[in-house]
Amino acid sequence: MSSNNSTTDENHETDNNGGQVRDRSSRRTFLKATAATGTAVGLGPVVTAGQERQEYRFGGEVAGWQGRSPSQIGGTTNPTLELSEGEEYAFTWQNVDGLPHNVAILNGEGEAIERTEIISERGATQTLQFTATTDMAEYVCDVHPASMRGTIQFEGAATTTAAEETERFMPVGPGVGVERIADGFVSPVGLEVPPGDDDRQFILDQVGQIYVHGPDGLQDEPFIDIADRMVDVGGREGSDFDERGLLGVTFHPDFQNNRRFFVRYSAPLGEPPFLSSADWSDVPDLQEYDHMEVLSEFQASEDLSSGTPNSERRVLEMPSPQFNHNAGDLAFGPDGYLYVPTGDGGGADDVGLGHVEDWYDRNEGGNGQDVTENLMGGVLRIDVDRLQGDLPYAIPDDNPFAEGGEFADYDGLPEQHSWGFRNPWRASFDDDGNFLVASNGQNLFEQVDIAQLGGNHGWNVKEATRCFSTENPNEPPEQCPNSTPDDVRGGEQFIDPVIEYPHTYEGRGVGVSVIGGYMYTNDAIEGVQDKYVFGDYSRTGADPAGRIFAATPSENEDELWSLEEIQVANSPNGKLNRFILAFGQDNQGRLYVLGNGSGTITGETGEVYRIVPAGEGEQLETTEEETTTEGGN
Numbered sequence: 014m015s016s017n018n019s020t021t022d023e024n025h026e027t028d029n030n031g032g033q034v035r036d037r038s039s040r041r042t043f044l045k046a047t048a049a050t051g052t053a054v055g056l057g058p059v060v061t062a063g064q065e066r067q068e069y070r071f072g073g074e075v076a077g078w079q080g081r082s083p084s085q086i087g088g089t090t091n092p093t094l095e096l097s098e099g100e101e102y103a104f105t106w107q108n109v110d111g112l113p114h115n116v117a118i119l120n121g122e123g124e125a126i127e128r129t130e131i132i133s134e135r136g137a138t139q140t141l142q143f144t145a146t147t148d149m150a151e152y153v154c155d156v157h158p159a160s161m162r163g164t165i166q167f168e169g170a171a172t173t174t175a176a177e178e179t180e181r182f183m184p185v186g187p188g189v190g191v192e193r194i195a196d197g198f199v200s201p202v203g204l205e206v207p208p209g210d211d212d213r214q215f216i217l218d219q220v221g222q223i224y225v226h227g228p229d230g231l232q233d234e235p236f237i238d239i240a241d242r243m244v245d246v247g248g249r250e251g252s253d254f255d256e257r258g259l260l261g262v263t264f265h266p267d268f269q270n271n272r273r274f275f276v277r278y279s280a281p282l283g284e285p286p287f288l289s290s291a292d293w294s295d296v297p298d299l300q301e302y303d304h305m306e307v308l309s310e311f312q313a314s315e316d317l318s319s320g321t322p323n324s325e326r327r328v329l330e331m332p333s334p335q336f337n338h339n340a341g342d343l344a345f346g347p348d349g350y351l352y353v354p355t356g357d358g359g360g361a362d363d364v365g366l367g368h369v370e371d372w373y374d375r376n377e378g379g380n381g382q383d384v385t386e387n388l389m390g391g392v393l394r395i396d397v398d399r400l401q402g403d404l405p406y407a408i409p410d411d412n413p414f415a416e417g418g419e420f421a422d423y424d425g426l427p428e429q430h431s432w433g434f435r436n437p438w439r440a441s442f443d444d445d446g447n448f449l450v451a452s453n454g455q456n457l458f459e460q461v462d463i464a465q466l467g468g469n470h471g472w473n474v475k476e477a478t479r480c481f482s483t484e485n486p487n488e489p490p491e492q493c494p495n496s497t498p499d500d501v502r503g504g505e506q507f508i509d510p511v512i513e514y515p516h517t518y519e520g521r522g523v524g525v526s527v528i529g530g531y532m533y534t535n536d537a538i539e540g541v542q543d544k545y546v547f548g549d550y551s552r553t554g555a556d557p558a559g560r561i562f563a564a565t566p567s568e569n570e571d572e573l574w575s576l577e578e579i580q581v582a583n584s585p586n587g588k589l590n591r592f593i594l595a596f597g598q599d600n601q602g603r604l605y606v607l608g609n610g611s612g613t614i615t616g617e618t619g620e621v622y623r624i625v626p627a628g629e630g631e632q633l634e635t636t637e638e639e640t641t642t643e644g645g646n
Contacts, residue, residue, distance in 0.1 A: 066101040066142060069094060073116070074109040074252060075157050077555030090555045091163040094152065096145040098167060104141045104152065110252040111135030112337075113361045114154045114161065118143065121150040131156060133360075135251050155487050156361055157525075158456060158516065162553065182518035186563050186577030187540025190630030191589065191606065191622040195224070195231040198619025200258070201607040202341070204597025207264035207274070207317075211600050216607070216621055219258035220246050220614060221278075223320065226621070237276075237311065237320030244279050244304045247614030249336060255614050256359075257304060260341025265397075266349060272313040274320065275328070275351065275397070277341045280307045287330035288405060290426050291387050298366060299332060306331040306339055308353060310397065328397060328405050329428075331388050334367020335359025338436040338453075342529075347446045350409055351397050352430065352464075354437035354450060357381045357390035362455060362483040363435065363473040372501045373474050373494070376483040381433050381472035382497075384414070384425040390472065391432035392440075392450065392464045413467040420467060423502050433470035433507065434462070439529030439595055443545075451529030451547060454516070456486045459527035461512035461547065461564070468508045469497065477513040478573075511574050512545070512564050524549030524560055530596035533604055538626050546579070546604055546624070548593045550612075557610050559593030561624075582627035590633060591620065 069086065072079035080086030086094075096102060104116055116139065117128035127143050147167055154161035195216060203217035214226045221240025225232045239259065240246075246258040257279035265273040282305050285293040293299060308329035311320050333339060338356030346352050358367045363379025367389075371382035381390035399407035410417040414425030436453040443449060448464045458477035462470050475481050480493035496506045514523055530547030544563040552558040561581070564574040580587035591608030598604055603623060610618035622630075 066103045068103040068105055071104070071106040072109045073106040073114045073154065073161065075112060075161070075254060075554060077553070078106070078152070078154075078161055078163055079109070091161070091553075093164045093166055096149070096165060096167055098145055098147050100145050102143055102145055104143070105138060107138045108132060108135055110254055111249070113156050115139070115156065116141055117153050117155050118149050118165070119151045119153060120148045123151075125155075128155065156456060157554065158487065161555075162517075162522075181578075182514060182521075182523050183562065183576045183578045186579045187538070188580045188582035188587075188627035189538055189541065189561075190583050190625040190627050191581055191633070192625055192630040194605075194621050194623050195226050196620040197231075197617050198224075198609070198621070199617060200594060200609055200614055201619040201621055202259070202595050203261060204595065204605050204607060204621060205262050205264065206597075206599045207268045208266055208600070209269045214597065214599060214605070214621075215262065217259055217262055218619065219255075219260070221259050223259070223262060223276075234319075236318075237322060239276065239278060239322060239325075242278070242280060242325075244281055246279070253611075253613035253615045256337040256339055258614070260339060261343040263343035263345060263351070266345050268313075269317070272315070272317060274311055274313065275343055276309050276311060277343055277353075278307055278309070279304045279333070279339060281305065282332060283330075285332075287332060288327055289329055289331065289388055290404065290428060291331075293332060293387075296332070301366060302332045302334045303336045303359070304333050306333050306341075306355070308343070326405065329353065329393075329395070331355065332367075333358065333389075334365075340434075340437045342437070342440045344440060344442060344448070346394075346442060346448065348409075349396075349398070350394050351406075352440070352448060353393040353395065353428075354434065354440050355389050355391055355393060356436040357434065357472065358387075362486055363390070364483055372497060375493075376473055376481065378483060379473045381435060382469075382474065384429050384432055388426060388428060390434050392430045392434070392437065392448070393428040394430035394466075395428055411466070418467070420502050425502075430466055431464045431468040431470060433468075433472045433474075435472045435476075437529075438526065439547075440464075441529060441531045441598070443532040444534060449511075449529065449532070449545065451527045452510075453526045455481070457489070457516055459514055459516070459524060459549065460510035461527065461529065461545070462508065462510045465508055467505070469505050470510070471507040475507060478509050511566070512547075512576065513573055514562075514576060522553040522558075524552060525554040526550040528559075528593050528595060531598040531604060533602070535602040537603075538624065541579070545574070547596060548606065550594070551592055554612075557591050557608075557612065559589055559591055559608055561589060561593070561606060581633065583630050584633040589622070594619075597621075 070081040077090040080089040080092040086092035113131045113133040115129045115131040117125045129141050149165045152163050198218045200219035202219045205215050216224045222235035222238045225236045247255050259278045261277035287293050310326045312324040338359040340354040340356040344352050357363045357380045363381050364377045368379045369383050369386045396407040401407035408415050408427040412418050413420045414427045434452045437450045440450040450464045451461045460477040480490040482490050496504045528548045533541050533546050548561045561579040567574050592612040593608045595607040607621050
């Protein structure tokens with residue numbers, strides 16, 4: 014479910030070497046942004062100084078630019094715009110999902126020729142007027158360039174199709190097969206197996222249910238249904254995309270005896286105080302927060318066949334300012350403690366409502382670098398087998414800010430295990446006790462980290478191994494700190510990820526949101542042994558084009574792991590051709606991949622596949638888009 018130093022003055026932007034890129038005061042751009050309740054941009058052609066401009070109209074959302082008019086682009090995602098040199102055009106779009114977007118026109122080198130300001134109000138519209146020049150190659154959203162990206166071409170100009178591109182970021186890896194074990198879900202975001210249970214897989218549907226797949230297939234009735242205590246998942250006005258819902262489950266190590274299991278879900282906000290060591294009583298604008306992330310304990314029935322909804326005991330509550338970046342996974346470590354990855358509060362860049370100030374003045378925000386105000390942007394570690402004070406859990410003695418921890422002399426919330434994460438979507442322990450955390454990047458890079466006790470993993474000072482700028486998130490500064498200042502916990506060093514990949518490479522999408530996976534230690538699938546199998550939600554974000562990757566650990570701990578793209582042998586194009594939402598692993602070490610065909614909280618296209626050796630499994634269908642764009646990532 015997965016980021017070159019620039020300076021600006023009022024009228025100019027400069028590149029990393031101080032060279033002038035463009036003069037803002039002379040650009041031929043007309044920009045208009047209106048609220049949904051304000052004056053809308055006209056639907057007809059825009060007329061300026063007696064000259065008619067052809068207008069292209071779009072809906073703008075993370076999934077891509079949705080063509081509306083003229084008719085030749087209607088209903089098309091990221092349509093190619095055919096322009097004539099010297100003609101006047103208008104690009105008008107409406108913000109569909111309420112996330113930050115803008116539009117920029119790029120040349121063949123990826124440099125912006127024209128761009129608008131970023132707006133984030135759902136329903137607001139914006140118009141960019143320009144004169145077509147043959148150096149225009151693409152139109153993109155600066156915030157979501159991988160998924161919101163379309164091609165510009167000119168009449169009579171030679172074009173190169175994606176199928177002719179051959180250079181890949183990742184080499185082609187081993188082939189596998191897949192066999193469908195269950196379908197009919199809305200958005201399957203997790204597969205977990207209790208300790209000691211070799212016959213059942215528990216599948217999470219984001220809309221509120223946990224289902225059991227056993228030897229006789231998928232059971233008709235859910236193991237537990239908690240939709241009635243969640244927010245209205247998929248009910249965001251104007252968008253079917255949602256990151257809230259039922260997001261994680263894990264089973265107590267002694268589940269077979271004590272019947273305890275733990276669930277993460279998105280609930281209505283409620284009123285403080287909330288269950289954690291953080292003090293929310295004086296948080297400004299708390300009433301404007303979107304929802305609350307809840308960690309609850311439930312009990313199963315005596316025969317372990319079903320969960321008991323009225324057994325719920327809330328363990329941890331975290332108000333969330335935005336609808337996205339909720340993380341959601343849960344895992345018991347080999348130490349017996351419960352590990353709880355948390356997102357940075359949502360929005361973009363770790364700034365805005367609900368994002369506190371931190372020590373790094375160059376960047377605005379944020380929660381990833383803060384350890385005192387809230388529990389966002391990190392990994393929490395708690396003891397659910399003991400109580401401590403007024404909390405329904407205890408703090409492990411060696412947690413960094415506990416009395417026996419590394420940073421006991423510094424302020425910090427005691428639940429913190431590690432911090433500096435953006436949106437850690439899916440995490441798992443390997444056989445050596447390493448906690449592999451896949452964290453979604455902002456605009457340019459995805460990463461996987463080994464979370465370390467007391468470790469700072471860099472966000473939002475860094476995006477993966479690169480410096481990050483909240484002012485220019487598409488232009489990584491050449492320099493940034495590699496540690497906190499001496500007066501911030503003695504100057505802790507940032508910990509780089511073990512895996513990093515870009516959103517795009519040589520003009521082709523690689524991925525947009527990393528989906529964490531598992532170390533594969535079986536020997537049934539040739540070429541995958543002792544590799545970390547994970548993936549990405551979609552090559553571009555707009556198509557059901559999720560990728561399955563494998564990473565080989567480096568013998569040198571200072572080097573990134575090597576990557577390759579696993580091929581689905583029983584698919585015509587080697588791909589799963591689904592939006593990939595999660596991976597799973599059972600107690601026999603077998604791997605699973607979960608996804609759907611919509612990428613949203615709609616329909617019942619959700620499926621669960623077991624990964625099997627190449628030559629086994631079932632034949633998959635592909636889409637016309639994926640057939641014609643084969644050429645590597």
